[in-house]
Amino acid sequence: MTKAIRKLTAATLLSTLKACGYRVFEGELNLNIIGIRHQNTRANTFNDVICVLYQQGGEWQLKQYKATTDAGIYWRQNPMNVSGTAVLIAGQHKSLWKLGYHQGKYRALVQHKPVVVLRDNDKNTELDTDVTPQAVLQQGYFGINCHRANSKTTSTQVDKWSAGCQVLANPSDFNELIALCDQSAAKYGPYFSYTLLDQADIKKPKESK
Template identity: 70%
Template sequence: MMLALGKITVDSLLEAMTASKFKVFEGELNLNIIGVRAANTRANTFNDVICVLYQKDKKWQLKQYKATTDAGTYWRKNPMNIDGTAVLVPGQHRSLWKLGYHQGKYRALVQNKPVIVLRDNDKNDELETDIRSAELQEGYFGINCHRASAHTESKRVDKWSAGCQVLANPAEYDEFIELCVQSGAIYGNIFSYTLLDQNQLQGQKRNEKHEN
């Protein structure tokens, strides 16, 4: 089953959030930032999706952006940390980010509190995601949400992510950050992030079976 951009629905996200007992933020422009990690973790492409689910005029709105929630193969094979490449563990990371500047260069969501990551030290192109057998660490690791190229949509992750959540398209990224700015003006400069695995989206499974 492929993770199809545009096939994720409001209902499938709400179902997944409710099933996992995650907080769903309600209210005008109160953002639910939700990453969906594709089942194919070997890819060096932007095959994941970052969704922004929010209410406007009391109706649910959904934006979907092509992204990666995984480090590129360069950093998998050449970890920045001697313990291995950082892999953000699935779950709801409350108050994870705040608006700031990625590497001091441009506006982004930057890590605001300690977070749990899995350390993948196999140094191959297959991302390690099994939290039962891997080393977990908690701390400040620079797990930000930022963009890839400032000029064109990026097709390959490569060095764009060493563990950050990265949007592929700069125009979409600008839209995403503007939503964060608007929301922050109402609710404060703190943003939670929920990372789901693809298999948690029951609605997408139904869509895929119907198409097949």
């Protein structure tokens, strides 16, 4: 069995972002929204995490939420797109999202800029996430949003909740995320970057001598 993504610290995420060469957004309530994809991509569970890293009162704060960065099995076997299921590639996606409405139903983070996705079209239960020379990549607007699953209870199975979106399992966690985005937007505007990491990317901070 593969290990779950452990409880992270602000120092660990800062170290990881810097090691990967990604920008760290600094300043009061300037949000770093970070997804971490579990190495087990067969699971139809919320085994990934979405973190919000930000400064408040000069101190780094970290929220960690149970989530999925992968499409559920239903959409892996029944892709919406003829080219295959959308898999958001790992990397830092600048100004990917803006505050809006998911499917016009409730407030969420919705796609604002074109993004690169990998298309998995073998219709099996395992999601292909590696960008290989044979991988089919597409850039465009595919509705890669950040939203919640069930509005009342914590979801355990992804199923139809994600066809490529980044989805939080717990509605209270999601409401907290949107509240943070509202506070941040009042200072920096309604656009948010998203950094998607693989579990193997996580770097422990170096101990000071």
